[in-house]
Amino acid sequence: MSILADKHTRLVVQGITGREGLFHTEQMLNYGTQVVAGTRPGKGGEWVLDDKVPVFDSVKVAVEATGANTSIIFVPAKGAKDAMLEAADSGVEFVVCLTEHIPVQDMMVVRAYYDQKGVRLLGPNCPGLLTPGEAKVGIIPGDIAIPGDVGVVSRSGTLTYEVLFALKLHGMGSSTCVGIGGDPINGTNFIDCLRMFEEDPQTDRVVLIGEIGGTDEEKAAEFISREMTKRVVGFIAGKTAPPGKRMGHAGAIVEGGEGTAAEKVKALEKAGVRVADHPEQIPDLLAD
Amino acid sequence: MKLHEYQSKQIFAQYGVPVPKGRVASTPAEAREIANELGGRVVVKSQVLVGGRGKAGGIKLAKDAEEAEKLAGEILTMSIKGLPVRKVLVDPAADIQTEIYLGITNDRAARRPVLMGSAAGGVDIEEVAANTPEKIIKVHIDPLLGLQDYQILDLALGIELPKEQWTEFNAVCQGLWRAYKENDATLAEVNPLIIQGDGHLAAIDGKMILDDNALYRHPELAEKRDLDVEAESETEANKFGLTYIKLDGEIGCMVNGAGLAMATMDIIKHFGGEPANFLDIGGGATAEKVAAAIRIILKDPNVKAVLFNIFGGITRGDVVAQGILAALEEVKPSVPLVVRLAGTNAEEGRAMLAGADMLTAETLAEAAQKAVAAATGELKK
Numbered sequence: 001m002s003i004l005a006d007k008h009t010r011l012v013v014q015g016i017t018g019r020e021g022l023f024h025t026e027q028m029l030n031y032g033t034q035v036v037a038g039t040r041p042g043k044g045g046e047w048v049l050d051d052k053v054p055v056f057d058s059v060k061v062a063v064e065a066t067g068a069n070t071s072i073i074f075v076p077a078k079g080a081k082d083a084m085l086e087a088a089d090s091g092v093e094f095v096v097c098l099t100e101h102i103p104v105q106d107m108m109v110v111r112a113y114y115d116q117k118g119v120r121l122l123g124p125n126c127p128g129l130l131t132p133g134e135a136k137v138g139i140i141p142g143d144i145a146i147p148g149d150v151g152v153v154s155r156s157g158t159l160t161y162e163v164l165f166a167l168k169l170h171g172m173g174s175s176t177c178v179g180i181g182g183d184p185i186n187g188t189n190f191i192d193c194l195r196m197f198e199e200d201p202q203t204d205r206v207v208l209i210g211e212i213g214g215t216d217e218e219k220a221a222e223f224i225s226r227e228m229t230k231r232v233v234g235f236i237a238g239k240t241a242p243p244g245k246r247m248g249h250a251g252a253i254v255e256g257g258e259g260t261a262a263e264k265v266k267a268l269e270k271a272g273v274r275v276a277d278h279p280e281q282i283p284d285l286l287a288d
Numbered sequence: 289m290k291l292h293e294y295q296s297k298q299i300f301a302q303y304g305v306p307v308p309k310g311r312v313a314s315t316p317a318e319a320r321e322i323a324n325e326l327g328g329r330v331v332v333k334s335q336v337l338v339g340g341r342g343k344a345g346g347i348k349l350a351k352d353a354e355e356a357e358k359l360a361g362e363i364l365t366m367s368i369k370g371l372p373v374r375k376v377l378v379d380p381a382a383d384i385q386t387e388i389y390l391g392i393t394n395d396r397a398a399r400r401p402v403l404m405g406s407a408a409g410g411v412d413i414e415e416v417a418a419n420t421p422e423k424i425i426k427v428h429i430d431p432l433l434g435l436q437d438y439q440i441l442d443l444a445l446g447i448e449l450p451k452e453q454w455t456e457f458n459a460v461c462q463g464l465w466r467a468y469k470e471n472d473a474t475l476a477e478v479n480p481l482i483i484q485g486d487g488h489l490a491a492i493d494g495k496m497i498l499d500d501n502a503l504y505r506h507p508e509l510a511e512k513r514d515l516d517v518e519a520e521s522e523t524e525a526n527k528f529g530l531t532y533i534k535l536d537g538e539i540g541c542m543v544n545g546a547g548l549a550m551a552t553m554d555i556i557k558h559f560g561g562e563p564a565n566f567l568d569i570g571g572g573a574t575a576e577k578v579a580a581a582i583r584i585i586l587k588d589p590n591v592k593a594v595l596f597n598i599f600g601g602i603t604r605g606d607v608v609a610q611g612i613l614a615a616l617e618e619v620k621p622s623v624p625l626v627v628r629l630a631g632t633n634a635e636e637g638r639a640m641l642a643g644a645d646m647l648t649a650e651t652l653a654e655a656a657q658k659a660v661a662a663a664t665g666e667l668k669k
Contacts, residue, residue: 102501103472103499104474104501105502108400108431109432112430112432116432139601140601141601141631141632144601154547156547157545157547158543158544158548159550160547161599162548162599162631162652165599165631182546182547184396185394185396185399209547211550212550215397235551237548237554238550238554239554240553240554240557242533247533247546248531248545248546248549249546251396252550256414257418277555278555278558278652279551
């Protein structure tokens with residue numbers, strides 16, 4: 001078991017003919033993910049990657065032809081809103097958007113529409129997710145994680161890889177690793193993932209990697225103290241970040257005194273979460 | 289991207305929000321000319337992108353054109369919180385009966401825009417929010433539906449606005465909403481919106497912040513960027529696709545990924561150092577990017593050591609090492625460098641760097657400790 005993606009995932013790649021889309025589709029195929037279709041308006045009927053993946057003009061047509069149930073979006077920011085809305089209307093259950101730099105008002109519209117439709121969104125501005133040994137839906141390098149019982153949920157990209165790799169070096173594997181993205185308005189959040197990990201029989205322990213900005217970690221802490229029975233270990237990036245400055249991620253900013261690392265660490269510790277001082281401590285905190 | 293008061297008010301005016309008839313001046317003579325045209329008393333307002341202009345002496349009332357010229361001359365030579373005053377706005381003096389706060393911003397937790405109003409206008413709204421939050425009335429706007437008239441009525445009732453002003457207030461709110469939406473603002477604020485002696489409303493101060501990610505839709509607004517508010521090094525970094533933020537410490541760092549960059553700063557502090565900057569080199573650490581990053585980090589004279597922390601995912605460690613070697617050839621840094629490569633092909637990368645004039649580390653903790661020691665001169669290659 002795992003959450004959100006497994007060997008039954010049938011993936012359609014939006015923007016498959018672009019440089020990033022094509023490169024990462026090949027990586028996902030090599031990992032064993034069932035990539036059943038790609039889309040690019042005007043290129044319907046073509047095939048890519050040595051005729052392994054058929055290309056369709058729209059997601060709806062791709063879903064009808066292949067039974068795809070999950071979509072991943074590699075479309076530049078200018079077209080990402082339309083791509084996400086198209087996916088929500090196509091019949092897939094789950095949409096992963098990797099695109100960075102999407103205007104925040106676009107995301108407010110997209111998120112409101114997804115809530116109406118009842119479709120799940122992951123991202124944007126995220127590395128996607130990885131269920132080691134089963135499926136990779138995104139760009140998390142497959143070889144840095146092994147199958148196991150640790151659920152990982154994170155707002156970051158390479159920081160997550162760092163943690164997965166540290167776990168692997170300690171012989172610890174992951175059930176699923178989910179990157180929820182660094183934007184202020186996104187789809188799936190910490191609580192959604194914590195709830196799924198709590199219910200997932202393969203997951204015994206969870207790592208939550210947060211950062212400055214917003215109050216999602218504080219809300220996650222409330223959820224943990226109220227509903228989680230499994231052990232959660234945390235890490236918060238940005239203790240040394242100055243207020244009022246956006247630290248790379250659009251959502252990583254301390255504004256009006258809200259969103260500091262200190263507040264988040266305090267909230268998590270109050271909920272019984274052990275919070276690591278630095279990423280390499282995480283395996284030790286999980287073990288003892 | 290922040291807009292100046294005069295720019296924000298120009299935009300508001302396009303959407304029917306009533307603003308004073310003033311204009312902007314770059315010289316005392318221009319200020320005099322504008323004051324002459326307006327006639328009567330005027331207010332001379334410094335145009336800088338910081339709060340607290342009034343307290344700093346950057347907003348002055350003049351009784352006539354001659355005094356406006358003199359005050360403009362004084363204000364145009366000022367710096368406010370480190371920013372030089374390059375322009376002043378000359379507005380007719382307002383006849384203020386009542387001051388109201390009005391603003392639209394993104395409510396991150398609610399995932400939608402929020403229209404806020406308060407009868408406690410004219411003062412710092414963050415202070416009101418902190419001390420008397422009940423004085424701020426909030427109306428959330430459905431992004432799919434837009435701002436509805438009944439919501440504006442709710443707000444008018446909440447701030448106890450006299451009903452004589454309701455019609456105009458509706459036009460101001462709808463205008464502000466359109467200005468916010470159509471220009472991809474993250475903040476559109478009128479503080480204060482005043483009720484004048486004649487009963488009409490006027491937006492006598494305005495502020496807009498635009499979403500940098502949406503500027504491609506507004507090229508005419510993107511040109512208005514005020515480079516005074518950005519450190520030169522940050523502008524330079526942007527050109528190379530790097531995100532750089534200068535801090536006050538002595539250990540420079542170069543990292544791939546924003547979250548990892550923050551974690552690297554934090555671990556430097558954890559082991560007793562202070563980070564000199566945040567720098568996210570993004571994906572694909574090419575020689576050109578690495579060289580630009582090193583140059584930018586070393587422009588800061590406080591930097592005593594530099595820590596490279598690169599996690600090879602899709603980017604392979606050996607390719608990163610090549611980039612670092614090529615960049616070192618070009619830049620020849622004079623401070624100790626500590627490099628830590630991890631992830632895909634990290635061992636190959638480390639082997640390539642073994643001959644270079646730099647300290648290497650396997651773990652992040654080791655790298656941070658070495659960087660702290662190198663910065664104090666305790667550790668040398």
